[in-house]
Amino acid sequence: MAVVPDPKTLLLPDENAIPSVLSDKFVPIFASFLGFSSVVASRYMGRRPVFSGIQHHIIATLVGAVGGKLVYDRYERSNAEKDAIYRHYIELHPEDFPMPG
Template structure:
């Protein structure tokens, strides 16, 4: 059985060690690169050309999209890291505002079931 943390510091200490999947680092560039490729296809469709004509345009748009996705993912992770650090710091400065929640059992939460007939 897992023991309940006594302080907020104990509660937050394991967050940095979460395992990441192999798709975690390439998901954003892959999606935005695919959107760039799709944009090139759409532009060809809109100008009544064959979808895959001008393949250099497809490669360029896919590359720009992948780089843009990687940059946006970096900004996003920095934003969330800064936000989480700010929240942890606030909680450590004001522990009286954040009491540890009491551990409850399912028997205390669930009400007795009575069938309706």
Template structure:
């Protein structure tokens, strides 16, 4: 029988978990790719509003897409740094106040059900 991941018994055991986890490909590329497409489409909308052909000035499309990818990449870096700092603050608080985080009380499914009395 295959064993799944070990379930932590208390929040303090969560601190022992490995910290470096590779993100999936789609998670890493979603932000920059979507903002790159948004930059490309923004130039198309600008051309449409100016009553020019949609793909005229293709260099602006390339620049808009590249700028969108760069902005998306930087936003992902800022978000990841913020989340890492937040997690570090949480870990620090948990290590300083372990009495606020007692061990989990494990319950079986059968203990959670109330006795069933049919009503007829």
């Protein structure tokens, strides 16, 4: 039989959860790939040598990685804040969240 969670602990992080190796690295890696490939695509469509002006490739890759990291951190902060608001509401209104069973 499944364990019925306490509503107060429902939105707390799981201490036993093992995070994936790429869980916090996927978005910056993907964004840096998009930055690099956008420079390659613009060079190709402009009929220039694809890897000329390598500084543009490096800058776009770094901007993509930093931007991806900032977006991921904002996403995590937003989710943590939302969970904190929900937990606070559950603590203030326990009559709306009775213990099952």
